[in-house]
Amino acid sequence: MSAGNGNLLEIEGLRVEVEGRQILRGLDLAIPVGTTHAVMGPNGSGKSTLAYVIAGREGYDITGGSIRFRGEDLADAAPEERARAGIFLAFQYPVEIPGVNNTYFLKAAVNEVRKHRDQPELDAMDFLALMRERVEALHFDPELIRRPVNEGFSGGEKKRNEILQMTLLEPTLAVLDETDSGLDIDALKVVAEGVNRMRSPERSFLVITHYQRLLDHIVPDRVHVLGEGRIVESGDRDLALRLEAEGYRRAGRATR
Amino acid sequence: MELERHYAAAAARLPGAFADHVARFFDGGGFPTARDEDWRHSTPEVLTRVGFEPFAAAPRTAGNGAGAAAALAGTAARFRFGPTELAAARSWVNGGSVPWPGPVAENRESLFRIGPLAGDAAVDSASEGAGAAWLRQPLDLMNRAFRHGGAEVRVPRGRDAGALLLFSARTPSAPRAQMLHPRFRIVLEPGSAATVVEVHAGDAGDGGWTNPTTEGRIGADARLDYLRVDLETGGIVHTGRSTFRLERGARLRSTVLALGAGISRSDASVVLAGEGAEADLNGLFLGLGQGVADQHTLAIHAAPRAVSRQLYKSVLADASCAIFDGKVVVAPGAVGTDASQANRNLLLSEEARVHTRPRLEILNDDVKCAHGAAIGRLDENALFYLRSRGLGRMDAREMLVAGFAGEVIRNLPSAAARELAESGLAAIRATGNWTA
Ligand SMILES: Nc1ncnc2c1ncn2[C@@H]1O[C@H](COP(=O)(O)OP(=O)(O)O)[C@@H](O)[C@H]1O
Ligand SMILES: [Mg+2]
Numbered sequence: 001m002s003a004g005n006g007n008l009l010e011i012e013g014l015r016v017e018v019e020g021r022q023i024l025r026g027l028d029l030a031i032p033v034g035t036t037h038a039v040m041g042p043n044g045s046g047k048s049t050l051a052y053v054i055a056g057r058e059g060y061d062i063t064g065g066s067i068r069f070r071g072e073d074l075a076d077a078a079p080e081e082r083a084r085a086g087i088f089l090a091f092q093y094p095v096e097i098p099g100v101n102n103t104y105f106l107k108a109a110v111n112e113v114r115k116h117r118d119q120p121e122l123d124a125m126d127f128l129a130l131m132r133e134r135v136e137a138l139h140f141d142p143e144l145i146r147r148p149v150n151e152g153f154s155g156g157e158k159k160r161n162e163i164l165q166m167t168l169l170e171p172t173l174a175v176l177d178e179t180d181s182g183l184d185i186d187a188l189k190v191v192a193e194g195v196n197r198m199r200s201p202e203r204s205f206l207v208i209t210h211y212q213r214l215l216d217h218i219v220p221d222r223v224h225v226l227g228e229g230r231i232v233e234s235g236d237r238d239l240a241l242r243l244e245a246e247g248y249r250r251a252g253r254a255t256r
Numbered sequence: 257m258e259l260e261r262h263y264a265a266a267a268a269r270l271p272g273a274f275a276d277h278v279a280r281f282f283d284g285g286g287f288p289t290a291r292d293e294d295w296r297h298s299t300p301e302v303l304t305r306v307g308f309e310p311f312a313a314a315p316r317t318a319g320n321g322a323g324a325a326a327a328l329a330g331t332a333a334r335f336r337f338g339p340t341e342l343a344a345a346r347s348w349v350n351g352g353s354v355p356w357p358g359p360v361a362e363n364r365e366s367l368f369r370i371g372p373l374a375g376d377a378a379v380d381s382a383s384e385g386a387g388a389a390w391l392r393q394p395l396d397l398m399n400r401a402f403r404h405g406g407a408e409v410r411v412p413r414g415r416d417a418g419a420l421l422l423f424s425a426r427t428p429s430a431p432r433a434q435m436l437h438p439r440f441r442i443v444l445e446p447g448s449a450a451t452v453v454e455v456h457a458g459d460a461g462d463g464g465w466t467n468p469t470t471e472g473r474i475g476a477d478a479r480l481d482y483l484r485v486d487l488e489t490g491g492i493v494h495t496g497r498s499t500f501r502l503e504r505g506a507r508l509r510s511t512v513l514a515l516g517a518g519i520s521r522s523d524a525s526v527v528l529a530g531e532g533a534e535a536d537l538n539g540l541f542l543g544l545g546q547g548v549a550d551q552h553t554l555a556i557h558a559a560p561r562a563v564s565r566q567l568y569k570s571v572l573a574d575a576s577c578a579i580f581d582g583k584v585v586v587a588p589g590a591v592g593t594d595a596s597q598a599n600r601n602l603l604l605s606e607e608a609r610v611h612t613r614p615r616l617e618i619l620n621d622d623v624k625c626a627h628g629a630a631i632g633r634l635d636e637n638a639l640f641y642l643r644s645r646g647l648g649r650m651d652a653r654e655m656l657v658a659g660f661a662g663e664v665i666r667n668l669p670s671a672a673a674r675e676l677a678e679s680g681l682a683a684i685r686a687t688g689n690w691t692a
Contacts, residue, residue: 055640055644056644057640057644058636058640078643078649079640079643079644080643080644080646080647080648080649080652082644083643083644083645083646084646088644089644091641091644094641095635095637095638095640095641096638097638097641097642097655097656097659098659098660098663099658099659099660099661099662099663100655100656100658100659100662105642105645105655108647108651108655109642109645109646109647112645112646112647112648112651113645113646116646148659165645169645169646
């Protein structure tokens with residue numbers, strides 16, 4: 001499952017440029033298999049850039065360092081190859097896809113990843129049964145799975161749709177980029193329960209958030225603070241509480 | 257001058273042709289040129305390179321008999337209508353009537369009448385009265401002159417005719433490029449309903465011209481779902497038009513599906529003549545090769561509180577070209593008008609081209625009018641989103657293209673037509689060399 005050292009994801013000295021601008025400047029992060037890590041940081045510190053570069057977005061150029069998933073370097077892997085290998089990104093801003101039916105899309109995606117994981121593809125009946133179960137567990141409005149992907153969804157509905165996709169695709173590494181933003185407290189709890197149900201010794205989570213509120217519900221094993229393109233401080237979950245009280249400005253002082 | 261002599265002589269040789277219309281056509285200016293406002297960006301010169309021959313006047317080609325039946329069966333096979341989907345079907349090859357080879361439901365005859373079009377005097381004109389000046393379509397005169405093959409469909413008061421098919425096919429021209437002018441009239445009496453699917457299909461080999469006209473009247477509270485499919489390939493120039501006049505509370509959904517790889521110009525016009533009439537004008541062009549679709553719409557609001565909605569979409573591969581010229585005209589008395597118009601184009605190759613021109617003529621101020629045009633490539637954000645869920649690059653692109661076209665395809669009035677459009681998408685997929 002993982003590299004010899006037990007890390008599912010290993011990022012070393014990662015430097016990333018977007019449109020010629022250096023955004024990540026030597027970022028180190030190791031996530032052991034079966035653990036949940038949180039990354040916090042002010043707006044513009046590079047959190048989404050980190051999420052995108054893990055998922056393989058074009059235009060996010062790695063100019064130094066490496067990302068390894070299960071011990072293998074990801075630099076040349078296409079986004080779909082990463083997804084099939086078990087990486088999932090819950091987008092901060094999920095994309096609306098007019099004309100593409102949500103159920104149709106999800107079935108195609110689920111069968112694509114199943115095919116590459118040597119699992120049998122699901123027929124329409126089996127898929128709908130699975131979908132129904134996951135939709136109920138997330139208190140997702142069943143009407144929304146019949147609509148085009150994310151089109152006309154409220155902010156909260158989009159975020160729930162991301163988590164629904166995660167529960168269907170059953171990744172080994174899930175990166176959640178500010179999944180809490182736009183959610184009211186009830187929705188936040190439902191989403192957190194969905195994540196917590198999936199936590200297992202084989203699966204890791206990278207939870208990106210701006211506020212520590214989410215971490216009351218998804219309790220992380222480690223918390224990292226991102227500032228100006230690198231991890232400036234790491235600690236246990238008390239670090240998140242301290243950041244909440246003190247703000248980001250003081251983070252990393254001790255280590256810099 | 258030479259062309260005028262050619263067509264006058266052709267009309268004189270053709271029994272049943274109406275030569276005065278040839279004279280009227282040339283007196284009114286004759287064939288369009290690229291200088292005509294209404295043909296800008298298009299290639300009207302393809303209509304004047306040769307003088308086309310009417311089929312019946314040419315040496316015997318596959319107008320009748322086994323050859324025609326085989327030619328029809330070939331194209332008809334692309335439409336898989338269910339065994340009871342069609343209440344009636346009429347088909348022609350090169351303007352000659354040939355029985356429809358597919359299944360047709362039984363015992364529906366009391367719901368409609370289909371017969372030949374009567375003489376010239378009986379040519380109904382939806383284009384007279386309100387909005388007549390806007391509806392001037394010179395090439396219709398050539399259709400009137402040479403019309404050959406065609407029908408009148410009439411649905412009696414209060415009846416629901418179900419789906420009727422009008423299928424005009426042609427075989428490769430020989431020895432000269434030939435022309436075909438089918439003419440249809442659709443009359444829905446008050447409170448009646450029908451779906452009419454009109455297909456123009458065939459391959460012209462070394463060139464040809466198809467110039468169909470459909471005119472219709474939709475009576476008070478009647479409902480027509482009208483689909484015209486252009487499936488012509490092989491150097492055929494297609495110039496087709498439909499004009500419907502809607503009475504009080506009548507409803508029309510008109511869809512033009514252009515799948516041919518040739519040059520096609522279509523005009524979908526509607527006169528909202530009765531209060532509260534409602535029309536949807538939809539179009540979809542799936543462009544391949546050097547295919548050109550020049551799609552024009554015209555919604556004339558001549559009565560109060562009528563609604564018109566236009567949605568024309570193009571998916572353009574290879575060096576295909578889409579032109580959209582959409583008009584909304586609101587007459588002074590048409591208070592409470594609600595009109596919208598959208599033209600959206602998806603470019604899949606660097607060579608593909610789009611020209612779009614929405615035009616509004618509003619002559620009163622109690623009007624709700626919305627219009628917009630968009631030209632774009634596949635959305636990178638959406639592509640990444642789909643790929644991040646495990647879908648391959650090509651699958652993700654296809655899903656976006658199908659989603660884009662789906663907005664029109666979903667609303668096609670027949671499963672067979674939806675299937676045909678899907679096969680058009682498959683042809684686009686096969687071009688593969690998408691740059692976006
Ligand atoms: N596509 C892009 N093009 C140019 N700059 C970008 C792009 N994406 C992000 N950036 C810049 O990179 C920096 C980090 O952004 P981001 O990773 O979105 O931060 P966060 O998610 O922490 O708010 C910001 O300064 C942002 O403006
Ligand atoms: Mg962000």
